[in-house]
Amino acid sequence: MRLIGLSIAALFALPILIGLFGSFLPAAGFMPQLAPGNGLQVLLSDPRFVPAIMLSLKTGLAATALVLLLTMLTLVCAHGTRLWQWLMAFLPPLLAVPHAAMAVGLVFLISPSGWLVRLFSPSVTGLERPPRSWVIPDSDGWSLVLGLVLKEAPFLLMAAAAHLSTINVSDSLKIGRTLGYSPARCWSRLVLPQLYARIRLTLFIILAFNFSVVDMAILLGPGNPPTFSVFLLSLVNEPGSRAAASAGALFLALGVVSCIALVLIVERVIAAIAGYRRVSGYRGRSLAVFRGLGQTVIAGILMLSVAAMAMLLLWSIARRWRFPDALPSQWTSENWLARSDLLLEPLFCTLLFAVFVVVSSILAAIAWLECERANAVPRLDWMWYIPLLIPQITLLFGWQAMALLLRVDGEWLTVAYAHWVYALPYVVLIMAVAWRELDSNWHSAAAVLGAGYWKILLRVRLPLLVKPVAQAAAVALAVSVAQYLPTLLLGAGRHQTLSIELVTSFGGVDRRVIATLAALQSLLPLLAFIAALYLPRLFSTANQDTHATA
Amino acid sequence: MQPLKVSNLTLQLPDGSKLCEALSFEVSPGEVLALMGPSGSGKSTILSWITGTLSPRIRAEGRVWLGDTDITFLPVERRCLGLMLQQDYLFPHMSVAQNLKFGLRGGSRKERDELVRNSLNSAGLAGMDKRHPLTLSGGQRARVSLLRTLLSNPHALLLDEPFSRLDTDLRATIREFTWDAARKLPTLLVTHDKEDIPAHAQTVTLTSLGDAADHLSVGETRHAR
The missing domain is CATH 1.10.3720.10 (MetI-like)
Incomplete structure (x- = not known):
């Protein structure tokens, strides 16, 4: 369990270090093939x-x-x-x-x-x-x-x-x-x-x-x-x-x-x-x-x-x-229907990143919080705040430099990884509150009835925590949908998300098209938040029905 | 000091049930009136109404007077009532002295320092002015909280189960300290513990929530003398 926790921490913290080094090395002249010249001098002049x-x-x-x-x-x-x-x-x-x-x-x-x-x-x-x-x-x-x-x-x-x-x-x-x-x-x-x-x-x-x-x-x-x-x-x-x-x-x-x-x-x-x-x-x-x-x-x-x-x-x-x-x-309704060529591809691209980020960050957060509950890892709340306190551009210039060096720039996974790093802190911090507050006696009560770890997690703890998990998922989706700079700098122009399309089109395209793109971009997280509000209720109602039938 | 008077107080919950009906009483300076009753009988609600912090969802009719002044419609901060709750509510971002000074009204800096020092001395808390509230014992906290209330120079004292969170051993000491400190004020005490009530107090018992017929105080005026 400790290994899982440490892997998550490494997957999260390593890009931050890489990002900082990736910005520092070219600036200090240690990557002359990628960034020749004296950066500071050029900047100041x-x-x-x-x-x-x-x-x-x-x-x-x-x-x-x-x-x-x-x-x-x-x-x-x-x-x-x-x-x-x-x-x-x-x-x-x-x-x-x-x-x-x-x-x-x-x-x-x-x-x-x-x-x-x-x-x-x-x-x-x-x-x-x-x-x-x-x-x-x-x-x-x-x-x-x-x-x-x-x-x-x-x-x-x-x-x-x-x-x-x-x-x-x-x-x-x-x-x-x-x-x-x-x-x-x-x-x-x-x-x-x-x-x-x-x-x-x-x-x-x-x-x-x-x-x-x-x-x-x-x-x-x-x-x-x-x-x-x-x-x-x-x-x-x-x-x-x-x-x-x-x-x-x-x-x-x-x-x-x-x-x-x-x-x-x-x-x-x-x-x-x-x-x-x-x-x-x-x-x-x-x-x-x-x-x-x-x-x-x-x-x-x-x-x-x-x-x-x-x-x-x-x-x-x-x-x-x-x-x-x-x-x-x-x-x-033509702005929505007749322009589907302009909307569908960015929508699909955005959704693909968002789904990956939602699933991977929720799984990682659950794994981390379970490790924390088992005392396999210490509470590291300060760690999740780090990427939110460092300017995106600082980390992304570093990631871009490293991605160019490793020839992984433009790869789908590279962009998705960056989205994940920015979504995970919110997911962990939202879920941690409910996770830590959940009475440990629920676990004990299920365990004395003979339930094993996975059964307790899947049948007892997660159903009790479905609301914060749903909220965290909605936030993860909102964060991914809004990401502009990671997609721009790491995507090498290959991933036209709604965010990229909107900022690129602004000023040069018809207002109605821009409005449609922006409305669509807003609609995705809004729908996610509505789902996060109502799905847990449906889930608990379904559970109650099952119990009533039983 | 002047008496605290409540006349014809009727409190009605949103569902129509009445917590009390036409309740009247008067407490003179130096006297204690204890409102007794089980949980949910409306004791604390009556206190909230007197202090002006009653939830707008509860319908209230009646008048509250301090001497000849009708304070029924005055904002909370202008009623000049001292309130003590179950918790001491010593503000954690202030030291003991700062908590006490927060209660003080006016005066020069020197006078304020002097007043705080004297108060602490009188309560057996000498030298604790710079301490953080969290480092005090339960009894010390209770005393500081009461001192803060008294330093604000209230015209009446309202106590909402102020001893219920204290250890049994500590209660007697704090009760004695409280009644001694409040000897010049009209004091209204809400409690469900008979032990809290001083010997010289009068008691109104609210028996049950919404059962208006059972209220001992219906239509009566009970003087605490």
């Missing part, structure tokens, strides 16, 4: 270097700060209200939407010819043509920031909501309020300091992602200068620039570490101020206006996300939709 890294710093830090603020605002203003129930219902499907699809929906919403302008034109704005006063993507990267906030805020909020039960919020608020503190002060002085410590790692993952995102930056970020990761992607494709790109990839990782260090310093300062204010005795006043304002902002953000998704659906069934019409004047 490139005029795009400084503007690109400054833009990434700005968008990455601004988006992360806004995500954190929005999450806290939501908790303070919405927790315990009907809006909170709405958020808990709507956020999982929004989380399932791939970043690229959300970015496309957002462009259809906020661009000069987007739905928001159409909604008020010409009645309010008087516009008969799309305005020219702004463009999307904007040159300052604010549309990218907005896109990142829309996608990452639900992620942090869901993580925070999962931790709330460990803090006993309602009693903390009750005690705080009877001591004379307003609800907002109770949150800021009692709940948030405890909660922040629990969501810090998730925040760092979001920071690393925001700083190094590629697909969303291509769709929503400015082109000149581009974000640093997009600049590196263009660099790696330039002949003779691999060494510089690899050096840049390491620089990107260093940037993430610096940003995390910055957050830790800011955190210390805020903690010191908060610590002082906590014992000052100042009670504060309950401001209903603040609460209302916060709820309005949250509802607005939620509506923006939902509207962005609705845009994809609307454009995918639109035949004729002229500006400034708020809705298409003619509808059609």
Whole structure:
């Protein structure tokens, strides 16, 4: 059993080491046949270097700060209200939407010819043509920031909501309020300091992602200068620039570490101020206006996300939709049916990767958690977070270099392996909670009845854990479907997934086709999440029926 | 200090059953009224209503007064009521002194430090100001929690089974400490253990959930004197 556990850990951790070395060696000049020249020198002398890294710093830090603020605002203003129930219902499907699809929906919403302008034109704005006063993507990267906030805020909020039960919020608020503190002060002085410590790692993952995102930056970020990761992607494709790109990839990782260090310093300062204010005795006043304002902002953000998704659906069934019409004047199903040549191949390719990733990651997670339960391997939760904290580009440049060296680039298994590395952490971490909490007496009860290990696992433990397994499977599928960079860099153009097709087509192809691609890409994880919600119920109902019949 | 008065309190669950009907009582400063009854009889719900933290799903009618002030519709934080629950709820991100200072209202830094030090001394907890709550024993935690409540200068004290989680040996000590500390306040105690009730307390017994006819307090005003 120990061997199985160690093999899984090796299969997971080895690519991370290979990725880091694969970026370091060309950058340091140790792979002259693949990456000639002094990478660092070339990188630093490139005029795009400084503007690109400054833009990434700005968008990455601004988006992360806004995500954190929005999450806290939501908790303070919405927790315990009907809006909170709405958020808990709507956020999982929004989380399932791939970043690229959300970015496309957002462009259809906020661009000069987007739905928001159409909604008020010409009645309010008087516009008969799309305005020219702004463009999307904007040159300052604010549309990218907005896109990142829309996608990452639900992620942090869901993580925070999962931790709330460990803090006993309602009693903390009750005690705080009877001591004379307003609800907002109770949150800021009692709940948030405890909660922040629990969501810090998730925040760092979001920071690393925001700083190094590629697909969303291509769709929503400015082109000149581009974000640093997009600049590196263009660099790696330039002949003779691999060494510089690899050096840049390491620089990107260093940037993430610096940003995390910055957050830790800011955190210390805020903690010191908060610590002082906590014992000052100042009670504060309950401001209903603040609460209302916060709820309005949250509802607005939620509506923006939902509207962005609705845009994809609307454009995918639109035949004729002229500006400034708020809705298409003619509808059609042809975008879905007549373009099947364009949709089916990417769909099949995406599904093939997704099915492999779902099955392999679920099996690996079960094996790992069973090894952990049998004390064959230690708890290594920190290990699963590593690839999520390292910029994708840093690891992928390394993997690509190694794949080129070993002549396995473009192979289906190479790409699938990369998808697996990115899906497995989520699968293990989701399943681990339920796995560890499951009462070990179930095992004992079955064992004394004479059941062996496999029978207990398959007939007792797994049926009891079917819900988290189904949720983990849906997340694995969502992660695989959303993968852009691994497919692009390791696939050598041979694997046209929906993600690749969508980002490549954006800007050059008909809006209706792009919307259809994005809608299809969003539909897959959404269906997976719906299945994860209902299939376990069917399963348990079937079990109950069997028992009843028996 | 002023008396805590509850008049004509009726609590109705979403299914229509009544936890209590027209319950009235008054507790003067220095007196203790104990609400007794089995689990589910509505004792803690009555306390939640008084503190203003009752679930909106439960329908409530009645009035609660502190002296001449009707506090029925005031937000929780403005009712000036001290609440102690089964758990001590010492905040784990604060030291003992910080927990106590969190309860304090106003005063200069020096005054606050002094008050905290004196409180700890009076409770036999001298020198524990910098300790983390998790390093304290159950009895020490209970005392700090009560001190925190008292330092917030409440006008009445509401105790929701505050001794039930303590070891039997410890209970007597903490009970004595509590009744001594609360001697100037009107105190409402919810418990299902007769041992918790001090000798000078009056008792209202809620017998069973939803059985309005059995409520001893229906239509009665019970003064704790």
